[in-house]
Structures are given as structure tokens and as C-alpha cells.
Amino acid sequence: MSTVSTPLADSAIMLRRNLKHTLRNPTTMFNAVLFPIVMMLMFVKVFGGAFNVGPDVDYIDYATPGLLVMAVSYGLGATATAVNDDMTKGIINRFKTMDVSRGAMLTGHVVVTTVRCLVACAAIIGVAFAMGFDPDASAVDWLGVIGLVVLLSFAAGWLTVAMGLAAKTAESAGMAAVPLVMLPFLSSAFVPADTMGTGVRQFVEYQPFTPIIETLRGLLGGDLSTGDAIAALAWCVGLAVLGYVWAVSTFKKRA
Numbered sequence: 001m002s003t004v005s006t007p008l009a010d011s012a013i014m015l016r017r018n019l020k021h022t023l024r025n026p027t028t029m030f031n032a033v034l035f036p037i038v039m040m041l042m043f044v045k046v047f048g049g050a051f052n053v054g055p056d057v058d059y060i061d062y063a064t065p066g067l068l069v070m071a072v073s074y075g076l077g078a079t080a081t082a083v084n085d086d087m088t089k090g091i092i093n094r095f096k097t098m099d100v101s102r103g104a105m106l107t108g109h110v111v112v113t114t115v116r117c118l119v120a121c122a123a124i125i126g127v128a129f130a131m132g133f134d135p136d137a138s139a140v141d142w143l144g145v146i147g148l149v150v151l152l153s154f155a156a157g158w159l160t161v162a163m164g165l166a167a168k169t170a171e172s173a174g175m176a177a178v179p180l181v182m183l184p185f186l187s188s189a190f191v192p193a194d195t196m197g198t199g200v201r202q203f204v205e206y207q208p209f210t211p212i213i214e215t216l217r218g219l220l221g222g223d224l225s226t227g228d229a230i231a232a233l234a235w236c237v238g239l240a241v242l243g244y245v246w247a248v249s250t251f252k253k254r255a
Contacts, residue, residue, distance in 0.1 A: 032075030033120045037127050040067050043190060044131060051191050061135065064128045065216035066189020068145075069209055071120035072153050073184055076160040077177040079113045083164030084173035106161055106247055113157035114150065121149050136222035144219045151236045152212055156180065158243030165250040183209045208235040 040063070048059035086105070125133075137145065160177055167173035186204055187193075193204040204210055211231035218224035 028075070028078040028116075031078060032071075032116045033123050036067060036071040036074050036120055036124055039070060040124060040127060040131075043067070047190075052195070053192060058132065058134065060128060060131050060133050061221070062217070063190060064124065064133055064135075065220060066184060066187065066213050067124050067128070068121050068149060068216060069152070069187075069189060069213050070184040071124050072117045072149065072156055073181045073209075075113065075116045075120060076156055076180050077174045078116075079109055079157065079160045080164035080167065080173040080177045081170045083109050083161050084167050084170045087165060088168075088170065106251060109161050109164075110154065110157040113160065114153040117153035117156070118149065135220040137220045138222065141219045141222060141224070144224075145216055148212065148215060148219070148232060148236070151233070151240075155236045155240035155243065158240050158247055160243070162243045162246035162250060165247055183207060184213075187213055189213050208239065211235060 043063055044060050048063065051059060053059060053062040083106075135141075160180070163176040164173045167176050186200070187207060187209040188204060189209070193201050193210065196204060211228045212235060214225065214228040215232040218228060
């Protein structure tokens with residue numbers, strides 16, 4: 001077998017292993033898929049009428065892009081915990097004796113995180129349409145939405161894997177992902193940034209999730225801002241590179 005096919009085959013095995021673990025853990029599936037839907041119903045049906053997001057704008061149309069980002073962030077704690085479990089319970093050492101590609105051990109977690117995020121986002125879109133979501137996106141715009149969600153999920157996956165590797169315990173690994181879960185609440189996901197107070201508004205405008213949400217909103221609304229799109233791509237690529245370098249460096253030290 002070639003040097004290229006061996007890591008690919010090992011990655012496929014790790015992916016299948018991690019998928020089985022996800023499917024066998026109801027809590028993981030709830031946090032990743034069902035809880036974002038619960039949050040969607042709560043914000044749109046309970047709080048939506050209290051938010052002023054602009055004239056002639058249905059709140060479901062405004063909130064759906066932010067809920068897509070929330071769906072990505074809510075499944076990350078499970079990834080950090082799973083990675084830390086592999087590191088602290090001796091699974092990695094067992095894989096090393098089996099001559100499994102080291103890169104495959106990390107890649108499997110990243111890919112299954114991306115898949116889980118895509119499933120959650122698909123569920124959000126389906127429920128949004130059932131609630132009256134009416135986007136103006138073209139086919140090209142929808143491809144852009146899918147591409148950005150994949151890129152965000154991939155970047156968040158690497159960053160979360162790095163957090164899981166760096167944490168000392170599974171509990172601290174899960175807590176390390178909490179800031180990523182909370183960031184969508186401190187963004188333009190549910191209300192426009194210009195309605196917020198001084199200090200909070202500046203944080204919201206310059207944190208990574210806001211340009212990503214605004215880019216998704218622009219794609220779905222048929223009114224994409226080039227500045228937001230460039231910022232969104234830059235944040236995703238930057239987080240992916242940071243997560244990858246951090247994860248590989250920590251893995252080499254601890255594995």
C-alpha cells in the first residue's frame with residue numbers, strides 16, 4: 001500500500017469509529033442537532049416578536065443565519081471531550097502500537113465534527129422552512145452558504161480538537177469549548193449590532209462570528225457584502241490554521 005493510501009484508509013477507519021461513538025451517545029446527538037432546534041423555536045416563537053430587526057423583515061429570515069452558526073458551535077463540546085478521552089484513557093497509545101497514522105487520529109475527529117455540524121444545519125434549515133423561512137438566495141448563493149458552513153465547521157473542528165488535546169481532563173475539555181458556544185449570543189445572530197450599547201456593540205462587530213453570520217445573511221437574502229465575505233473567509237481560514245498548528249504541536253508533545 002502506498003504512503004498516501006495508508007493515511008487515507010486510517011482516516012476512514014477513525015471516521016467510522018467516531019461516527020459510531022456519536023450515534024451511540026444520545027446526549028451528543030441532542031446537543032448537536034435537537035438543542036439548536038429548541039433554541040430556534042424559543043427565539044422565533046417566544047422572543048421574536050420583541051426584537052426590532054428592521055421594517056418588513058420577518059424574524060425567522062433574520063435569525064436563521066445566526067442559528068446556523070449556533071448549530072455549529074453547540075456540537076463542539078462533545079468533540080473536545082472525545083479527543084481528551086482518547087488522550088487520557090490510553091487509546092492513543094494503543095493505536096500507536098497498531099501503526100495507525102497519527103494524522104488520522106486527529107482528522108477523524110475533525111471530519112466527524114464537520115459531518116455532525118452539517119446534519120445540525122440541515123435540520124435548522126428544514127425547521128426554518130416549516131416556520132415560514134423565505135430566502136431570496138439563488139442556486140449559487142446556496143452553494144456559498146454550504147461552502148461557508150463547511151469551512152466554519154472544519155475550522156471550529158480543528159480548534160476544538162486542539163482544546164481537547166490541551167485540556168488535562170474530559171471535564172475541562174468540555175468547558176474549554178464553552179466560549180465558542182457563547183459567542184453566537186454576543187453577535188448579530190438575534191439582533192442587529194447597532195441596537196446594542198457601547199462596548200458590547202464594538203465587541204460584537206469585531207468578534208469572528210458576526211461577519212460569518214452577516215455573510216450567511218447576505219447570501220440567503222441575495223444581498224452579499226464583499227467586506228463581510230472577506231472577513232468571514234479570513235476568520236475561518238485563520239481559525240483553521242491556528243487550530244491545526246496548535247493540535248499538531250500538542251499531539252506531538254503528549255502522544
